[in-house]
Amino acid sequence: MRNLTLGALLLLIQAPSNAYEFASVDPAKMGFDPETLTTIQANFDELYQEGRIPNYVMGVYSGGKNIYLAKNGNVSIDGGQAVDENTIFWLASMTKPIVSTAILRLQEEGKLGLDDKLSKYFPEYADMLVAPGGSYTATLEPAKTEITLRHLITHTSGLTYQTSVSGVGDVAEQYDEFGVMGCLRPNPDRPIASLAEEARFLAELPLISHPGESWNYSVSIDLLGAIIEQVTRKRLADYLDEIIFTPLEMTSTTFNITPELSSRTADVYSTASPAQLSSLDYDSDIPWKLVEAGWNFKNTTPACDSGGGGLFGSISDYAAYLTMIANGGEFNGKRILNSVSMNEHLRDQTTQLGREAFRRGFGEDASSYMKFSAGFGRKLDVDPDTDEETVDYYFWGGAANTSFWVDTENDTVGVFATQLTPSLYNKNNEIEQIVDEAIRK
Amino acid sequence: MRQVFYYWLFAWIVVIAPIAQKAHSASLAQQPFPELSRLVKEGFLPNYHVVVVDSEGQLTTQAESYEGGVVSVDAIKTTSTVALLSLSKPITNLLALRLVTLGYLALDEPVSKYLPKFEDPRMQSTDQASSDALRAISIRDLLIHTAGFAQNAELLGWGEVANTYAEQAIFGFDCLNHDAQETLAQITDRLAGLPLASEPGKKFAYSVATDVLGRVLEVAAGESFDVLLRKHISIPLAMPGLTARITGKRLADIAQLYQPLIKTYPVPGAYQRYEPFTGIDGNFSGDDLEEVCISPGSGLFASMNDMVVFIEFLRNDLVLKNGEPFLSESLGEQVFEHALDASFGNRPLRRSLAYAGKDGISIASLAIRPKNGLGLALENEHDFYYWSGFSGSGIWIDRSNNTAGVLLTQLYPSDQFLIPKLVGKVRASLK
Structure with a gap:
């Protein structure tokens, strides 16, 4: 009986209460080719098996349903809970x-x-x-x-x-x-x-x-x-709770990792330098090339709520937010923004600057496809003959190698999380293209 | 100038041209190393040049550099002068083995016979071990990094002694840049006054030992390291671009080194994750270089053409073009044998060279990859032989298909360890 009570308590601690739960559905029923979607995992397994990322969770959502989920690893490379859609990651710039x-x-x-x-x-x-x-x-x-x-x-x-x-x-x-x-x-x-x-x-x-x-x-x-x-x-955390997190049931999204959240919060790592590699001695089959980033978020209260990078959250929570964006400002019966605001949110706000404006910060590849709205990167398909731009998807990422996309045209959302800073592996393009291909098949 | 021209002419007629022109029966696919292309396209690697040879000549060559980026990237041409960094070590070790063959010194002699200041080595700490007399450092210790020295922290050494080397400019960036106005003899003398990081003969510790070896060779043979390198390696092997000193004439051909750019990018797609490396700036100080530091362990320069000659030489069991063996029979065998005894354990390189954690090492500074992956103390069969520098460059010899290869890249430090992948790709292609 005592064991049963303890087990129930553990379940209670591990599962976020009152969180929005995406139903997992057979992608074929939603018009996606399952076999094509399964190729997503290999993109991240290679990095994980080579010891370059500590873990990962990748979720693809459409129509408010979870159509694909891939995951590997634990919250720490030394062990701890296996990561899943409810694991809490430092979202960093995905706060923006x-x-x-x-x-x-x-x-x-x-x-x-x-x-x-x-x-x-x-x-x-x-x-x-x-x-x-x-x-x-x-x-x-x-x-x-x-x-x-x-x-x-x-x-x-x-x-x-x-x-x-x-x-x-x-x-x-x-x-x-x-x-x-x-x-x-x-x-x-x-x-x-x-x-x-x-x-x-x-x-x-x-x-x-x-x-x-x-x-x-x-x-x-x-x-x-x-x-x-x-x-x-109000404190930023409280206002965001009131207008976004509570209505969308994002119960794992927070500026403050309390002791209760600690066990399902992933540790943050950095790539080991070659010199550091020589001193690593992990007891693991995976040849880790990582060292702890030395950012102990778990036992500290933030000095302020950083709107640029202070949030922690699960990919499931973030998918709820993005589904609201994909739905034109409303999700699960809760409207967050009206259509005028949504238009302002997503429209090109950098017309006067052009794509070239992004070269200095993000390199020439970004300057070939990128513009910016009020809060999102706009990934563009550019007609090579006419230079006509159409939006492929909206996106952003975080300093600990989290990233997302929202494709409002085909109603797909992708959220990826691992915990590697600085961020080295942003595979938004590859994964979004696989999902597009899964629709075409 | 005329002398340099003759080196090149000799090299071209005797070695390079025959390799380049031989018709070839075996085949590798066009651009056989897509993983290298991907690393360049995604901005992880600025450039590379890889050449694979077998008994019939050059099997394949593949080279790329990132084009049109914010950071301008130099292509590594066949004649570009490339900083070999740790790829210097097999060359200096082979020079030492040649001089042993010629009778100038012996492997088990104490270093102090040639450098008396190393007569009484001591440890860093003041514990019991330090008060005991340490065993003498031998020439063999210098060849296989068991002397007890550390690596300079600037060149990815770690620990207290490594930091001391960095603070006191013991074979660090200053030396590689020829900025330090100190000779090899003077720096080696200063090193003799510093404590060791570990007891001689007790531990494999990647280190500045090869630099000390260079100085020992100078004393033993009575000539400068430059002269010895030229006389016993550059000329007989026909590696005219191999040098320990960069003079003004070579500056224009130096391939830029790059370093990882540690930044966060929240956007997808390719971007250059590197910038020009400023530690070794290529700003060498002209022709009058007799009084500046050189580093036999990390400071040699050579071109791809030179390194192709070098791997051909290794692949051919170190036989000179005139048919004469380069080394005595005994030493020649040891070039491809694990040199650390069982007391060093099954994975002796693990704590010093993480990528070589399961490998062994020979007196020629060639790492030995075991066939079944369990380490060498189990009398494992050898899979292939290689060495790799911290700039990502490497060489390998694969006796299973009689091939050898050179990969030159210029990212320092690189976290890509590509040699095993390239070996595997060549094997798969030749099946």
Whole structure:
């Protein structure tokens, strides 16, 4: 009896309560060729068996159903729970689309506007200086225009990131030095009092380009988080809970890994350097090429809720969010955004910049297919003769090698998670193409 | 200048041209190594050049470099000067074995016979072991990394002694760049004053031992390492591009080294995961290089043409073109034999060279891959022989099909260990 009670208790702890559960269905009944879908797994098994990723979970969803799930490994390479669709991963930059959704919700409710100036919320941003290209060797210039919320949501504000993400120049090195927006891992020499205080501190550093003139991946979405807190007078975590996580039953999505969540939260790893490899001695059949990233999220409370990268969650939860996006703002009877907001969310917001704008940050491949909406990358199919662009899917990814796509045309959603930082293996294109092929067959 | 021209002419007439021109009966598919292409296209590897030879000449060659990227990538041409990094070790070891064959020194002599400052080696710690007299470091220890030295942390060594080497510029980047205004003799002398990382003869520890070996050879033979390398390797084997010093004339041909770019990209598709490597910048200081540091263990340079000659030589059981054996019969056999006794355990390289965890090592600095994967102390059969540098470059000799290969890449440090895959692909193609 005692064992039974303990077993029931363990089940209770392991399974997220009141979470939305996607029904698993035979893909053939949904019009997908099952054999084609099964080829997805090999893409990740090779990386896992070579010891290059610690584990993985990949889910494909359509029509609110789970049509494919592949997984391998445990929350730690030393053992622990086997990973599955309910395992909690650090989502990192996959936080950004969710925070963007919240901004559009506030706009929909008339509480703010994308064309508001940032200085309306944080006056410190009224007179920004620009260090062109992030370089301090040139003379600083006064910003030609003020930063708006639209600049923030589209990463055209002129802000940048730390060098380890894709930060630019001396300015990015200052971000490193100060640990700017380091909610999860604050600089011990510069504790973060609040998100608002951090937003004000950031205004002291110059921009790397004039607002609206170039695309620079940045801490802009962290600033949007600070604005949400100011407008709603709630902590970002609480507001997102209220308008997104609770309605969509995303019960495993959180900014704070509490002790109760710890056992089903995956550890974060980094690729071992060749020198580190020589000192590894894992007792495993898999030749791990990984070392712990040294980010102990499990026993720390974040200093603030990072809208740019602070969320943890399961792929099942994230699929619920993306299904809402694929459904035009509503899922499971809960409407999160209206059609006007959804149009704003997904439309091209970087028409003035073109695809070339993404070369510097993400390389020439990205510059051949990418544009950006208010929160999502837009993967384009480009007609080589006419240069006409059509959206293939919407996407983004996280610093610990999580990624997703949403194809609103064929109503498919894919979510992938492992825990490797920096992220090295983004197979969105390959997997989305396999799913497309499974539909055609 | 004229001398260099004659080296090239000799090399072309005697070695390279016959290899390149031989008609070939065996066949490998066109572009037989798709995994290399994929690594370049996805931005994991900036470039590569691979050549496979067998008894009838060149079986295949395949080369690519990332084109049109944000980071400009140099192609590795057959004549490009490539930093061999750890691929220097088999060459310097063979030079040592040649000098042993010629009677200049013997494998079991103490290093202190030639470098007296190594007479009383001591350990880092002050524990009991350090107070005991350590056994003398032998020439053989230098060949198989059992001398007790560490590797410089700049060149992927780890541990306290490795960090000390980095702090005190013991065969690190300064040396590879010829920036250090110190001779091989002077740096080796300074090294003699530093503690060892492990007791001589007790542990395999990848290290600067090959650099010390270079200095021993200078003393034993009474000539500079450069001269010895030229006299006993470059000229007789016809490897005119092999050198320990880069002069101004060679600068234009140096293939750029790259280093991994540690950044997060939240987007799919290919992107270049590397940038130019600044540790070894190729900014060598001109022609007057007699007084600057060289590194016999990690600092040799050669071209693909040179390395093809080298693997042909190994594949042909180290017989010179004139039919003369390069080494004594006994040493020639040991080139392909595991050199560590049973006291080193079944997986002696494991804690020092992770990718070679199950392998053995010979006195020629060739790793020996066991056939059944269980390690060499079980008197395992040998599968193939190889060596690989931290830039991803490597050589291999596969006696099962009488082939040998060279892979040159320029990513430092590389986490790709490609040699076994290439060996497997060649075998599968030739079946």
